[in-house]
Amino acid sequence: MAYQAEYLSKLRTAAEAVKVVQSGDVVDYGFFNGKPVACDQALAARAGELTGVNIFTAVSLPPVPAVLMAPQAFTYNDLQYSQLTRMAAKQSPRVFYVPIVYHMAPRLLREGVGFKRNVGIFQVCPMDSHGWFNLGPQNSEARARMSADDVVIVEVNQNLPVCLGGAEESVHISQVDMVVEAPPEQRPFGAPPSQACPEETQIAHNLMPFIQDGSCIQLGIGGLPDQVGRLIAQSDLKDLGGHTEMFCDAYVDMIESGRMNGSRKDFDRGRVAYTFAIGGQRTYDFLHQNPACASYPVDYTNDPRVIARHDNMVSICNAVQVDLYSQVNAESNGPAQISGNGGMWDFVLGAQWSKGGKSFICLTSTHTGAQGQRRSRIVPTFAPGSIATIPRQMVDYIVTEYGAARMHGLPTWARAEAIIGLAHPDYREELIAAAAKQGIWRQSNKRG
Template identity: 50%
Template sequence: MDYTQEYKQKLVSADEAVKVIKSGDWVDYGWCTGTPDALDKALAKRTDELKDVNLRGGILLKPLAVFEREDAGEHFTWNSWHMSGIERKYINRGFSYYAPIRYSELPRYYRDSATPDDVAMFQVAPMDKHGYFNFGPNASHMMAVCETSKKVIVEVNKNMPRCLGGFENSIHISDVDFIVEGENPAIGELGGGGAATEIDQAVAKLIVDEIPNGACLQLGIGGMPNAVGSMIAESDLKDLGVHTEMYVDAFVDIARAGKINGSKKNIDRFRQTYGFGAGTQKMYDYLDENPELMSAPVSYTNDIRSISALDNFISINNAVNVDLFGQVNAESAGIKHISGAGGQLDFVLGAYLSNGGKSFICCSSTFTTRDGQLKSRILPTLDPGSIVTDTRANIHYLVTEYGKVNLKGLSTWQKCEAIISVAHPDFRDELIADAEKMHIWRRSNK
C-alpha cells in the first residue's frame, strides 16, 4: 500500500501543528534524542498566548527554545522522568521538576495515568515504505505515550537512526495526526564523561575479573562503566551478550572487538537488547538498521523477569555515595538533584535473581570539592535529603579503587566492616568512630 497521499494530507508546518496546544495542556516532548526541535521552536513563539502548559520528557541534550525567555516559568513547566545537566539548571531557575519513577514501570504510568497527555510531539526517522515512523534509539516508553495522547505530532529528522529488531519501536502513520518535516538537526550526543581516570581503571579491573565468558552485560552511564567497557574490549572474554536499559558507546567498542555475539543468552539469542540509547555519532551509526540490535520498551528490558531469565547477568552502575548501612544514593547530593532513579534498582534486583548473576555498585572512594577539600563518598549515614536508590538489603557488590566487597547476607557490623574496608584510608578511623556511636561496630574488629 502506498501511504504517500496520507502523508501529504497530514503534512503541516511546525507553526500550524502547535496550534492544537492550549493553556493548561500536558504536552509530551518524547525522550532524549527524540526531543522535538522545530516544534519546540514553534511552541516558543506562542509563549505569550499560553499559561500553565506542562511539558514532559527527559534527558535533554540541548536547551529548549520554550525556556529561553526569563519569564518562561510563568508559561511552561518542565516535568522530567530523568535529569540531564541542562535540566538541573532548569531546577535552579524554578520551572523544572523531577518525577520519581521505577523506569520499568514507566509505560504503565502512561497507560494508567489519571492525567494523560493532550499532545505528544517528538522526532522520528523518516517514514518507511510500510507507513511506519521509527522512534530512533528511544523505544523506552514511546508507544505508551502515543497510545494515550489525544494528538500525536511527529517531527521527521533524516538524521535519526532507524532502530529495529524488537517491538514498540515505531508508530504507524494511521496513528499520527500531524507530520512536520523539521530542519534535520544532528542527533544530540552524550559523552561518556571524559577519559577514564586511574581510579576508573582500578575499579574496572576489579569488576572485569568477576565477569565470566558468556556473561550478559548491562552498563550504566559514566566514566567507570565506560572504563569497564574499554577493559572488556581489550580482554580475552568471549561470547558476551547485551541486555541493557541504556545503550552506550562502550558496547560498540566491545562488539567491534569481537567480544559480543549473544550466543549464550537464554532469551533474545544473538541480539543486543536495549531500551534507549544516547552517545556519540559513532554509536548512532552502529545502531542504524543493525539487525544484531533489538530495540524494545523498558517494560521489557528493565523487567526483573527478563533480566533474571538471563544467566550470568552482570549489572554495573554508579553511585553518588553509600552509607555504612549499605544504602546507595545515585540521585542527589543531599537535596540537590543530580540524576534520577532510572532502572538501577531493576537491574540490581534482576541481576541477583539471575543464575550466576552479579550486580556491582561502583564509585570512587572520594571526591574533591570546588574549594579543594577531599571528601569521602562513603558516609556514616546519607546526608539529609539524600535519596535512597537501592536499600541496604539490595546492594550486592560495592566496588571502589580500594577493593570490592560482597555485602549480601551480612549483619550490620559485618556489612559496616566490609564497607569501611573499601573506603579511602584517610577516612577509615573516622568512619569506625561513627560506626561505634551507631552501635554497628564490634570493638574486636579493628
C-alpha cells in the same frame, strides 16, 4: 502512494502543529534524542499566550529546550535529570523531577495513572514505504505515551539512525495526527568521548574478575562503563551477551572486538537488547539498520523478570554515595536532585534474580567539590533530604578503587567493616568512630 498522500495531508509547519496546545495542557516530549527541537522552539514562541502547560520528558539532551526559558508558561517535569536539567533547575523554579520505577512507566501510562495527556511530540526517522516511522535510538515508553496522548505529532529528523526491533520501535502514519519536518541540519546529540579517571580505571579492573565467558552485561553512561567496555574488548573473554537499558559506546567496542556476540544468551540470542542509546556518531552509525541490536520498550528491557531470565547477568551501576548501612544514593546531593533512579532498581533486582547473576554498585571513594574540597563518598549517614535510591537489603556488591565487597548475608557491623575497607584511607578512622557512635561497630572489628 496512499501512505504518501496521508503523510502530505498531515504535514504541517512546526508553528502550525503546536497551535493545538492550549493553556493547562500536558505535553509529552520524546525522551533523549526523541525530544523535539523545531516544535519545542515553536511552542516556546507561544509563551506569551499560554499558561500552566506541563511538559513531561526525560534526560534532556542539547540543545537546551526553549520552553525552559519561559517558566511563566511552562512547567518542566523530567523523569531523569541530565546535566542540562540540573543547570535549568538552578535557574528556574518550574523544573521538577518525576520519581518512577522505569519498567512500570508504560503500564501506568496505558492505565491512565497520573496526569491526563493532551499532546505528544516526538522526533522520529523518515517514513518508510510501508507508512512506518522508526523511533530512532529511543524506544523507552514512546508508544505507550502516544497511546495516552490525545494528539500525536512527529518531528521527522532525516539524520536519526533507524534502529531495528525488538518491538514497538516504530509508529504508523495512521497513528499520527500531524507531521513536521525538521530542518536538514538537525542531528542527534553526539555525546563526547568519556575519559575514565584513574580511580574509575581501577574500579573497572576490580570488576573484571567477576565477568566470565557467557556473562550478559548491563552498563550505563560515563567514564567507568566505557572503561569496562575497553577492558573487555582487550580481554580474552568470549561469548558475552548484552541486555541493557542504555546502549552506549562501550557496546560498540565489545561487539566489534568479537567479545560480545550473544551466542549464549537464553533469548534474544545474537542481539543486544536495549531501550535507548546515547553515544557518539560512531555509535549511531553502528546502530543504523543493524540486526545485531534490538530496540525494545522499557517494560521489556527493564522488567526484572525478563532480566532474570538471562543466566550470569552482570549489572554495573554508578552511585553518588553509600552510607555505613549500605544504603545507596544514586540521584541527589542532599535535597538537590542531580540525576534519577532510572532503571537502577530494575537491574539491581533482575541481576540478583538471575542464575549466577551479580549486581555491582560502583563509586569512587572520594569526590572533589566545586570549591576544590575533597569529600568522602562513603558517609556515616546521608545528609537530610538525600535519597536512598537502593535500600540496603537489595544491595549485592559495592565497588570502589580499593576493592569490591559483597553485602548479602552480612549483619550491620560486618557491612560497616566491609564498607569502611572500601573508603579512602584518609577517612577510615573517622568512619570507624562514626560507626561506633551509631552502634554498628564492634571493638573486635578489623581496622582498614
